[in-house]
Amino acid sequence: MAGSRVAHATLKGPSVVKELCIGLALGLAAGGLWKMYHWNEQRKVRQFYDLLEKGEISVVASEE
Structure with a gap:
């Protein structure tokens, strides 16, 4: 029996371009969520002061 050949995955180092793309995508997603949170808080504060101004x-x- 001659040696059977099994295809093994060769291990490579990290791909710099792939890592940059993943980091950029995650950063933009997290930044977008953070910005939406702040817009929502700003809307709540603006609504509160509008109601306060209207009385x-x-x-x-x-006191009752």
């Missing part, structure tokens, strides 16, 4: 809400506790 629909008050920050002073009512």
Whole structure:
């Protein structure tokens, strides 16, 4: 029986371009989520001050 040949995967080092692309994609995704969170918080604050200015809400506790 002659030696049987099995195809083995050759191990290579990390691909710099692939690593940069993955890092860029993850960074943009995380940055987009962070930015959407801040836009949402800014919208809530703006809505609060608009209601406060219109007199629909008050920050002073009512005494009853």
